[in-house]
Amino acid sequence: MQSVVIPVEVRVQLAQLVPTLDLHWQDVLAQIWPQLNMDQMELVQQQILIPKGIVWNSANHRFEHEPPLNFAKLLKVLNDEQMRENALYLAEQLEQLRTFNDCYQIAQLLEQSLSFIRDIDVEEDFELQHEKILLHHHFILNAAQIIHAINIEVPQDDRQLSKRQVKSFIVEIFLKQQLLGQAFQATVRQDAAVLKHPIFKYYLKREQKAAHFGLLQSAEFVFVLAPNFAEASAFGITYFLKSESHDQSMFNGLVVDLKTTLENDYIEQIKAQVLQLSRMQGFISLEVQSMVEQLQQVVDTQLIPLLYTLEHTEHASQVLNQFEHILKSEILEPLQHSVKFQLTDSVQFDFVYFKMLGLCQNLIAEFNALQLQFFAIEHIELNHLKQKLQAWLLLLKKRRYEIFTPHNEDEWEKFHALSQAPRLELANLLRQILSEYQQLNTENTLNDLVAPTASHVGFSKRMTKSGEYESNALALTKAKQQLKRNAFMQVLSVFKQHAAYIVTLDFELMDENIKAEPEYRRFALAQGDNGLDKLPQLVEFSTRYFDFDIEQFAHNFEN
Structure with missing residues (x-):
């Protein structure tokens, strides 16, 4: 394994560091730098900074960072006409943002603009x-x-929010x-120093x-967010700012x-405000709370x-298999x-659903921190395990109301069948196609045996519709190509037909770290009982039919 190891806590901090978004990013680096030796400094600069x-x-004698492209420069980089039109629209939104002072107007513009980008069909x-x-x-x-x-004009209420606090929430x-996205540290880490303070x-x-x-930390503040079961606004600015007045x-x-x-007075103020925090409408049993706490533990x-033992072992495959076994069991x-x-009831389902989102996001954030170490950047098995976890989380979001909702046994079985339909259809389709394909290969082998000894045209050639003769070998080659083309289109049709139960990794994750390979599309298919108790299956599918290997693709569905 690599001899120079970057400390875990350093990687966790640096994985979340984004200079334009972190107001005190230079202070973070100033605190980290004295903890490192010369070799570690060099590695951090090359691999992370x-x-x-x-x-x-x-x-x-200071760290500096490159500013982001402004939209005038970005327009020169974009090749697609529709994307340039989208960029012009977003540039107008940014210019409008400069004129706003009201925090609710700012929130609405940012939330709607980012929703617009997510909805762009590529x-x-x-x-x-x-x-x-x-x-x-x-x-x-x-x-x-x-x-x-x-x-920024901030809300006028008992919280007495400052402009700096509101800006910190919006940006950080x-x-x-x-x-x-999924790599965002969704809650304060359990070993975070801030949690050792008496008030926490x-x-x-x-x-x-x-x-x-929920507890979320920026450089200067910890934000306390009331439970929010509307997923679109889980970290929303509008949600954070909103207050209601009753009694x-x-x-x-x-x-x-x-x-x-x-300060004692400040502590008492925080205690009073916590009592004014919105509460969930419903009851979460101690049994359910205990189950969630055990999962977090x-x-x-x-x-x-276990994930970080990968840095000190030459048996990475065994560690990753053990990790997946513990995750499953x-x-x-x-x-x-x-x-x-x-x-x-629905409140309990919502509670468990959102707890699982936070738990998995934090786990994915740890994968990202680990992958800042050089040896893990291109580690295929580690990448696959992370992608399966990402896909499982995204399938959870896509199928929330088929899983995390009150149900009877028949409804559960119906949704389970829907979750497994893509894999079953592909398995049945490929079994039939593979049988035909192998039969054509057998005929081709027989032709090879007959052709050297055949003296009559009928043994080695057949007549086409136009009355011309062509070799049986050529006819079989054409038949195999046609079968291959049909198989390619039928598999593609299954993927499109069941899009709600499949994750297209290259297009749905919006992960800048995923290296797309234009020759292949990568899909994740739900496995296990209603897609819950087993990570998805990853499969690669060629983007061009003449590169499509029927037998190799069929191996994915043999079990």
């Missing part, structure tokens, strides 16, 4: 997907620069979550068990200022430590049993 556009300026074109990701990436970074610069939480250790962590709020004001989000947490005490199977047999 330079790809993020961060370079050391020896003249100024028609499974790799070049268009690349340009869509560029639009997404640079819109977020340009928007962040504008937010830093403009004056909302925009960063939009940029990092003795109050907020205890209250969190009853109120089920007393109720809030969806609070802010803990890390610089003033030692498995992640924190078994899966994450101690996370996915207990989850499936609880969802299928124990949960009773």
